[in-house]
Amino acid sequence: MMFVLSASTISYQPSFRNKGFSAEISPLDPESELQHPDYSALIPPMYRRRMTDVLKMSIACTIDALQQADLEQPDSIIVGTSMGCSLFSQRFLDKIYASEGRRISPTAFILSTHNSIAGQISLLLGNHGYNMTHTQNNLSFEQALMDAMLMGEEGNRHVLVGGADERNLDLYNLRTRLGLDTVHETGGASFFVLGEKASQTAPRIKLLEVESFAFVQDTSQQVQSFLHNRDQKPEEIDLVLFGSCFPEQQQLSSIFEPRQLVDYQNFCGSYLSNSSFAMAYAVDILQQGSFPFLDRPVKRILICNQLIPENLGLILLERQSDDHETTE
Amino acid sequence: MSISVTGLGIITAIGEGVEANLHALQAAQSGIQWSEEFSLMLGQVHRSNASICAEFGLETGDYSRTSLLGLIAAREAWSSSSLNNSLRTGIISSTSVGGMDRMEKHYFQAKEEEMEETHPLMTHDNGGTTELIAQVLGIRGYVGTISTACSSGANAIMQGARMIQAGKLDRVLVGGVDPLAQFNMKGFSSLGIYDEKHCRPFDQSRSGLNLGEGAAFLLLENEKSMAVTGHSSICQLTGWNNSTDAFHQTASSADGKGAALAMENALKKANLSPSDIDYVNAHGTGTQNNDLSESMALKTIFGSQLPAFSSTKAFTGHTLAAAGAIEAVFCILALQVGLVFPNLNFVTPMEETGFSPITSSPQKQNLRHVLSNSFGFGGNCSSLIFSKS
Numbered sequence A: 001m002m003f004v005l006s007a008s009t010i011s012y013q014p015s016f017r018n019k020g021f022s023a024e025i026s027p028l029d030p031e032s033e034l035q036h037p038d039y040s041a042l043i044p045p046m047y048r049r050r051m052t053d054v055l056k057m058s059i060a061c062t063i064d065a066l067q068q069a070d071l072e073q074p075d076s077i078i079v080g081t082s083m084g085c086s087l088f089s090q091r092f093l094d095k096i097y098a099s100e101g102r103r104i105s106p107t108a109f110i111l112s113t114h115n116s117i118a119g120q121i122s123l124l125l126g127n128h129g130y131n132m133t134h135t136q137n138n139l140s141f142e143q144a145l146m147d148a149m150l151m152g153e154e155g156n157r158h159v160l161v162g163g164a165d166e167r168n169l170d171l172y173n174l175r176t177r178l179g180l181d182t183v184h185e186t187g188g189a190s191f192f193v194l195g196e197k198a199s200q201t202a203p204r205i206k207l208l209e210v211e212s213f214a215f216v217q218d219t220s221q222q223v224q225s226f227l228h229n230r231d232q233k234p235e236e237i238d239l240v241l242f243g244s245c246f247p248e249q250q251q252l253s254s255i256f257e258p259r260q261l262v263d264y265q266n267f268c269g270s271y272l273s274n275s276s277f278a279m280a281y282a283v284d285i286l287q288q289g290s291f292p293f294l295d296r297p298v299k300r301i302l303i304c305n306q307l308i309p310e311n312l313g314l315i316l317l318e319r320q321s322d323d324h325e326t327t328e
Numbered sequence B: 001m002s003i004s005v006t007g008l009g010i011i012t013a014i015g016e017g018v019e020a021n022l023h024a025l026q027a028a029q030s031g032i033q034w035s036e037e038f039s040l041m042l043g044q045v046h047r048s049n050a051s052i053c054a055e056f057g058l059e060t061g062d063y064s065r066t067s068l069l070g071l072i073a074a075r076e077a078w079s080s081s082s083l084n085n086s087l088r089t090g091i092i093s094s095t096s097v098g099g100m101d102r103m104e105k106h107y108f109q110a111k112e113e114e115m116e117e118t119h120p121l122m123t124h125d126n127g128g129t130t131e132l133i134a135q136v137l138g139i140r141g142y143v144g145t146i147s148t149a150c151s152s153g154a155n156a157i158m159q160g161a162r163m164i165q166a167g168k169l170d171r172v173l174v175g176g177v178d179p180l181a182q183f184n185m186k187g188f189s190s191l192g193i194y195d196e197k198h199c200r201p202f203d204q205s206r207s208g209l210n211l212g213e214g215a216a217f218l219l220l221e222n223e224k225s226m227a228v229t230g231h232s233s234i235c236q237l238t239g240w241n242n243s244t245d246a247f248h249q250t251a252s253s254a255d256g257k258g259a260a261l262a263m264e265n266a267l268k269k270a271n272l273s274p275s276d277i278d279y280v281n282a283h284g285t286g287t288q289n290n291d292l293s294e295s296m297a298l299k300t301i302f303g304s305q306l307p308a309f310s311s312t313k314a315f316t317g318h319t320l321a322a323a324g325a326i327e328a329v330f331c332i333l334a335l336q337v338g339l340v341f342p343n344l345n346f347v348t349p350m351e352e353t354g355f356s357p358i359t360s361s362p363q364k365q366n367l368r369h370v371l372s373n374s375f376g377f378g379g380n381c382s383s384l385i386f387s388k389s
Helices: A053-068 A086-099 A116-125 A137-153 A169-177 A219-229 A275-288 B018-026 B049-055 B065-078 B100-112 B119-123 B127-137 B152-165 B182-190 B223-229 B257-270 B288-302 B320-337
Strands: A002-010 A076-080 A130-134 A158-165 A188-195 A205-213 A239-244 A261-263 A300-308 A311-319 B004-012 B033-035 B040-043 B089-094 B142-146 B171-178 B214-221 B235-244 B279-281 B308-310 B369-376 B380-387
Touching: A002 A053, A002 A137, A002 A275, A053 A086, A053 A116, A053 A158, A053 A188, A076 A116, A076 A137, A086 B100, A086 B182, A116 A130, A116 A158, A130 A137, A130 B142, A130 B235, A137 A158, A137 A188, A137 A205, A137 A275, A137 A300, A137 A311, A137 B127, A137 B152, A158 A275, A188 A275, A205 A219, A205 A275, A205 B142, A219 A300, A219 A311, A239 A275, A275 A300, A275 A311, B004 B018, B004 B065, B004 B171, B004 B223, B004 B320, B018 B320, B049 B065, B065 B089, B065 B127, B065 B171, B065 B214, B089 B127, B089 B152, B089 B320, B100 B182, B127 B142, B142 B152, B152 B171, B152 B214, B152 B235, B152 B320, B152 B369, B152 B380, B171 B320, B214 B223, B214 B320, B235 B257, B235 B320, B257 B288, B257 B369, B257 B380, B279 B320, B288 B369, B320 B369, B320 B380
Parallel strands: A076 A130, A076 A158, A239 A261, A239 A300, B089 B142, B089 B171, B279 B308, B279 B369
Antiparallel strands: A002 A188, A002 A205, A158 A188, A205 A311, A300 A311, B004 B214, B004 B235, B033 B040, B171 B214, B235 B380, B369 B380
């Protein structure tokens, strides 16, 4: 168990440095665009130069999340990304193709590795701690979060953890051809500072549990046993943010009421680490304490990520009641 | 909580399987050869994708070589294990190339034919290569992939150990895989760090690395799992750490700060002093930068009491994400047979340190604790310590 000390997200919504954005967001339409902040005000020029979206977004979110948590150095930096620096990878392939045996510039290759994101963050901060990159399709962010929880158990006081993927138009074209064009192919980055102790000022948001499951056959059974193992009843969950490749076929309505179920991909579009957006969205809702159309306070949110039908990621967050003085 | 290694699997340029690799190591036989096809010195695995598919009964399909090489090593380590509902089982692989070998093929073909087909990009995922291995072996539950460039294999092993330690898993198959692909061959070429001859780690005349391909997996189990599976412990994984150099995206710092931190913290984790380490399997790629930086880090940790050390990259080539796992298997074999393996092609100590790695296998000795280093792009530095049970 760790506390979420800060959340920062760049998405297709006005989410960056905008507390309370969860009340302002609207479903994406074909004209929606990624809402980049002014990176020149955030990222030192030597880091901004030559960077693609996934690096710029991740670094901007890192800087913001650390500032919000009033923290200079996390003990660990952990990133979940499915496709990593996909645009640099593609750029390097183009260079190979065009080279005809001539020497190629190494820049795109150097920054093509999946761990460029976490590596560039360590360089920016001068951070010598644990630095890890998880890359398991739609479960990349959940596995990064699990790792962050382990680091907390192992004595880390602060962990920077994030999920990021960049939009790649070639991927988008492919999905359209496959008939998966009901979802908007996007990108985004969301970073969090997790701490062993809650902050004194903001509402206390706890990350209770996170888990990833491969080759899932019965989603509702898996969700129920996840909750059961943490002594939670489905009726104690106020809101479920779900992401699904086939939203109309999701099996959660056998456990939860329809009005509790929110398809988060309506707001962030589809990319394989978008459960990190869902977590930033959930943290914002929990900080507000309420959600439109729900007539009760929102204290517990379950994020249910099934962008790939057999791969299930579950994240459980809780707002600690305000009269609760001890921080465990 | 002790974490036992109970299974090993490996495929490299020096052989398929643990026995073949041990034999080549003892005979000082390098697997690196000049490749006419690529005009490079390479540590290639001489198995075609088609023959591996046939062996596993996979319908001839468009599988990534990452999955296929991984399958061979993972199956050997998994051996006769089977699923058991009373044990929480997982697999954590690691790769830097991932599905890139397929992607580049399709991508270049599409360019050639001016096709709009963009199918290839969907195959450049790492997670899918691990899923295929899990599927064939029947492992469910936690299926994960780590990608931290050339330290990936060590980090997958570490991740598995930490999940057992935290009580999340009872046993886990951990390892790393990378095949040769145009992407990484041209990538390292663009960095200008190839040696056109056999690489010479830690030698004054070293001038770069030879690339290789391969895979290795370890089966890690806790006591509960061993009671159920009946497996016996080959050795224990006692220390591990990942630290960051935070110096440059690809180059290592002059004093090897990240490497020294990784070794120091791994020793702390294992509750050992530097003098307890009987052998270090170095990262030792043969590049000017790595070998000097690593030597300075070794000096920081061990001072004048440097244990026997060698790089085995002149046997296998630098196998990138697989290196950490392959060299973990070599370390475990060293513990098992009481031998350290030679650093091939070494003649002259580097001026800055005067360090001489082991160049021939000495008499058998009782090794108690061995340390393996793996470093990657992004300043990613990892050390593992294996100890006799």
